[in-house]
Amino acid sequence: MKFGKEFASQMVPEWQYAYMDYNYLKTLLKEIRRFKQRTKPPVTTPAGLKRKLTMYRAFSGLIHRHVKSPNGGPGGDIEDQVILVRAMQSDQGSSSDHVNYQSNFLMSAEEGGEYELLYFRRLDDELNKVNKFYRDKVDEVLKEAAQLNKQMDALIAFRIKAENPNIDGIGDFENFDRNVEMCHLASGVAASTAALNASTPCRAKSTKGYMGIIEEVEPSNRDDAEGYMDVIEEFLLNNGVNSGDTSADTDVNEHKATNSSVCEERPDSIKGSRPTRLQILNHVKLNNTLETPRSTIKGILKISMNRELNPKDLNKVERQLKRTFIEFYQKLRLLKSYSFLNLLAFSKIMKKYDKITSRSAARAYLSMVDDSYLGSSDEVTRLMERVEATFIKHFSNSNHRKGINILRPKEKRERHRTTFSIGFLAGGTTALLVALLLIIHARHILYKEGSSQYMETMFPLYSLFGFVVLHMVMYGMNIYFWRRYRVNHPFIFGVKQGTELGYREVFLLSSCLAVLAFASVLANLDMEMDPITKDFKALTELVPLGLVCLVLAITFCPFDIIYRSSRFFLLRCALHCISAPLYKVTLADFFLADQLTSQVQSFRSLEFYICYYGWGDYKMRTNNCKNYDVYTTFFYIVAVVPFWFRFLQCIRRWLEEKDPMQGYNGLKYFSIILSIVMRTAYSMNKGMLWQVFAVITSAIAAIVSTYWDLVFDWGLLQRNSKNQWLRDKLLISHKSIYFGAMILDVILRFAWLQTVLDFKVSFLHREAMIAVVASLEIIRRGIWNFFRLENEHLNNVGKFRAFKSVPLPFNCDEDEDEDEDN
Template sequence: MKFGKEFIAQLIPEWQTAYLDYIFLKSMLKDIRKSKEKKRKKSGENSGGLKKTGTLGRTFTGLMRRHSPRKLEEEVILVKNMQHDGKDSYETMFLMAAEEGAEFDIDFFNRLDLELNKVNTFYRNKVEDILDEAALLDKQMNSLIALKAILRDPDKSKHSVHLGTTQPSQELTTATSMLNRNKERYNGSAHKEVINEIEMSSDHSFQEFGTQRATLTSQQLEPVKVVRNVKINIMPETPRSTFRSILSDSQTKHFSKEDLDRGKQMLRAAFIEFHRKLWLVKSFSSLNLLAFSKIMKKYDKITGKQASRSYLDVVEKSYLGSCEEVGKLLGRVESTFTKYFTNGNHRNAMQVLRPLRKREKHRVTFLIGLFTGGSIALIAATVFLIRFFRIYEEGGVTQYMDAVFPLYSILGCIFLHMLMYAADIYLWVHYRINYPFIFGFKSGSELGYREILLIAMAISLFSMFGIISNLNMETKDLPTIPEVIPLILMLVLLFILVCPFKIFYYSSRIFLLRSAFRCMCAPFYKVLLPEFFLADQFTSQVCYLNTYILVQAIRECQYFFCYYILGAFKNRDTEFVDNNVYEIFFYVVAVIPYWIRCLQSIRRLVEERDPMQGYNALKYFATVVAVVMRTAYSKNSNDIWKMLSFLTSGIATFISIYWDIVIDWGLLQKNSQNPWLREKLVIGQNKIYFLAMIVNVFLRFAWMQSVLRFQIPGLHYKVTVTIFACLEIVRRGIWNFFRLENEHLNNVGKYRAFKSVPLPFQYGDGEDNH
């Protein structure tokens, strides 16, 4: 692989504009090459003679280097370090400006200087941010150790330590004096262990290499002095913590072991993310240094001049090449994490801090092909079985479509969703959209499009196996057993999903279950992108209505459970759909996903104070009203309900279209350099975005099928509704790609490549609050 492709593949997507513009500099070298060729043709020199001259010149240059290694290089360029506001700024003077075509060389070095200054400035800013965060983590770590010391104090039951006040409380002063009085006479193992921890924490301070940001010195510190004016800064993230934060006093808070454990978990997550930051910054430096080396060697090769050593010496002495703080911090973070968070187990610490990259497995590709071929064969066998044995004749088709078809269509919805998600992941990877970071997947555990495609094809294979088994048993006049097959398939899928063993992509299953649980518990959990993204997927399953039974995944679940719990599977009786309780759930189940999104938006409005979240909540509330009206019309077919259904659905649809295209996708910007699109696009062809907008508008109006009762000739009504449901899933898959693209570009615009991890402790003096 050429270095240009490798460089693009390895750079951090969110920082891509801060890297050396290797591709543009390479194009400038092509201009220099063309200038040399024109000069050669003008002088009448043949290519062979020039090559020999170049070879002799290089040999002669090598001989001259033995006597004066820098003489020729200094005659090519002269690099000066111009200080501006205490920061380095490099300017290169091309000393052979009198040559013909030298303007291309001058332009090249001017651009190279701009790139070096840009990279240096960005790297310096990142290192300074890291040093500030290291000092804060150092202070947080010592607060954790000191609080641990207070809890281990044998007299802690006599003293109530209060945290959260801006001034030292009476209890804190009393505890300080008690520790001072007992320091000489108390020689217990717990107290010695605490003092040793504080001393070792001081010894391993992050900032021992010359910076003044460190908050601790090597002197011995008292635990209570360390935690003076400290309060716990644990944000409510669960229903329990949310209620506790509402009911408890925010000014004073009794510190407990539970708070200590929670603070330790938060600090552990902060150390993991900080270690990741260090690695990214270090890779930024290494990759840019290599790019400077490569581009200068190409310059020497094309021009025959020897300017690389002079310039690379300057690059090596610049802040980018000479800063050693990041490397030292990496070692200190790893040693601190090993000692305090993995009980000294270095191997476990490295597994957490440096997870191995997931390797592509050939058996995944093999199984995808096997399951796909099996599914196609079973589809052909199903068609043959129905035609040859004439299983459904004289009303059998109607009974099958009314009773059994919805049981399998839920599996079809899941299959199509997985298929669209696999396509989204493939496109995200192709266009370098950092979806694992955006979703917050555990490093190295995210599923690629091959794994998602494998799961989808496995669902397809076993679903088709269930269908053909069902048909085969019908030919043998087994009335009950065929009806149980969909239930068995669903139970198997649910068992795999909640399986407690670390098999079948355990971490991804837990992530999905946790996100789904937080969606159902809205608004009591803090709303993150995975939660509202997953809730949006649920909304795509309840967009279409059916008068008798349900086709969409969520309503199919209602039908699925009622069909088996009420015993209707014994004779394919669907009269239970006319039950009053069933009709009530018919309304309730349809609005659950939209109501969840409405509550999530309200929670974000309260926390983030963003008025757009309030408008988003109103959008979903309007959709709830529209769904209720369409459901009522499906049960009461008259002109009043039809008019109300058209009116509410039309309003909700226009609002949703605007929100999709303008807010979620960031398109339709009048003053953009890309007309009616955004400033930055990851897809080079603008027509793709316009096509996506047209398809989104068209599919948004597919709800009219449920009002106009449109039916495709020659197909059963259930099949028609299923086709429109599949179109909605396709629309959601398209929305997923552009929604994450817009999120990725927002991160790129803010150079946001790290997660914001909250820290457990806050200081009442107003300093180092995070």
């Protein structure tokens, strides 16, 4: 794989515009090359002679490659200098925090020098951009580390107080356990950078300096391929940037490095660990965020969100702070990857420049890059060591391997058996479908007397599985295209790293359910009753109910089988939807609620299950469900419930975020609720007045919903966009796909016209037509899913949001610092 593609694949998706623009600089180099080819055509050398020279060059030692000094030629003469590099203070301040780097190209007077001059100007811009972004992010994590210091001090004191409530005063505490120590994360990091670099310079560490990268890979003379890929993989593995980097050797080496306590290694330059005083608990209260029904009710009643410490809350606080440390460590890993990849990109682009121009400017420029904050800063590396030491000691019971495995979760591997199982089950599904069609055709089942009875009873039972399988297939396709276009959907949904389902797993589950469903249909396809008892076989009539029970049992199964973490994540989001507006609304919650709004017919099928097997005579395939007032009432309710969940979520966000757009979104769902009620009333009463109401409310809801889909959910139809009537940034290069999706969304949004105008197709039963319309809505939702998450991803990219914000458990008063000083 070429370096440009590898560089793009290793980027943090939300930071892609903050990385060095390698492709643009490569384009400038191509212009320089084209100019040189026009003015100075290359001298052709016979292939045989060239091969012979190359062979002898490797073994004779007669051809010696002189390494030029940073100033130019072999001797470093001033006349051979290509560029002069310097660092200048920016206008933002006089401190070293605001430094701009600039290179002066000394050969601009030569023919074609303006191309190279432009290249160095753009290169300087990229260096300053990357350097500033990296410094800002490092400052953010250092401030967050200072907060984590206070949180850890409070946690340790809270632990001791909870386990030994009789301890009072600082003297008793110090005599209790001198081993309880906290390695301060942020203190002394910036102050000790110079001293640390003087003793162990950055470029002498594991990366060997980024000039060392060029010297190590350059002799292979491979333009864009394996050499740099090996360096990337080796660095990322050795430094824990990739997910799957927890090998035994790495653990042993890191354990040796951190076992001696990072804080104690540098007592002079870095503030060491110290006992935590119990007096800190006098300035600490527990944060009570509005994330649970209880806390929400307290917020409505205006009860104080902060409460006194209670030993019963210790486990909850530990879990919350543990999660905070894990997220913080992921930030550090991303920053480390960002620094290394950009430095490697600078070395690569300068190597290409030297090769194209036959100059020696790389060494001088990369020396400046190494001296920049991006190349010389060591805060992130040392902060990672401190976080590892703290986490291992306080959250994994000093078990190094366990702690590292939690901090660096292994990357989920694709398994061949999953792909094989998908193919096997898909083939089984196809075979069962073909068999079903052949049996229907051979027995002329559609024209038999019992066909209508079958469609009224059994078809609604089995159509439920069809709706679920279709939705899973659409979601699997969404995941595939999200991954293809690098939409970071696990981060957007807030899924724990390494536990998210891939498209293969979703296809596996859908194909397995499809096989079971088709096998069940074939099991009780016979339309004929027993001529004596006028009865169907009870066992076969219970097959669909048994399949529903099996699916529900697997979904709620507490054992660690069949993707338990994903099932529990789904159940947790479903609980939040059902309990709306008592839970804080996250994107995963309202995204699931939107999926449920497209499964109205599935909810009605579940209602029919209850009625058919509870009050109907399933042995005779007869039911009088529609004659019960309770069934009719719930026929309205189950269709409205998903939209009601979404309406309450919008109200919660409107009140909490003070965003009027959420209020308008709530009105949109309320209009949909009215339209569904009117359409349902018309389908049951068939009156002209109900039809008029149904048409008016449905038209208003469809128009408003379509506009909201295209403009707000998808971010399209922007007049002043660079891409006419779309948006400025697009992940798909073919604009026609966006226009096709918009047209399709409009058409499918008006599929309700079939219900109101009562279209009839001669070869389709009424229940079959209802299933087709419901399937069209599921397909529309699948299309909506991709563009909705694409828009969310681009918003994250625009704001460089690559981290989840985890609420801290403790609320520390500012008076704490003053007491410490005293």
